[in-house]
Amino acid sequence: MISMRSLQKLNIGKSAGSNCLLNDFFKYGSCCYTFINVLSCLFKKMFDLRYFPTDWTEVLTVPLHKKGDIDEPSNYKGITLLSTFC
Secondary structure (H helix, E strand, O other), rough: OOHHHHHOOOOOOOOOOOOOOOOOHHHHHHHHHHHHHHHEEEEEEEHOOOOOOHHHHOOOOEEEEEEOOOOOHHHHEEEEEEOOOO
């Protein structure tokens, strides 16, 4: 079962991954035990079926400007956004 403690440890204020779900949603939605039970049932069923959605494995890489000339590719670093569920 998903614990309240693990959900409360999620970092908030971060960008969403390819599924557009923010950690904030899970952290603040975790106050509701119904929400936690639904998530727990979902993960248990997926585990039992040995199923992992391929959508959750998709990554989104975004170029983030570090400093200097914005027209210089070397002044960027790649940030990889993953699915919250993954």
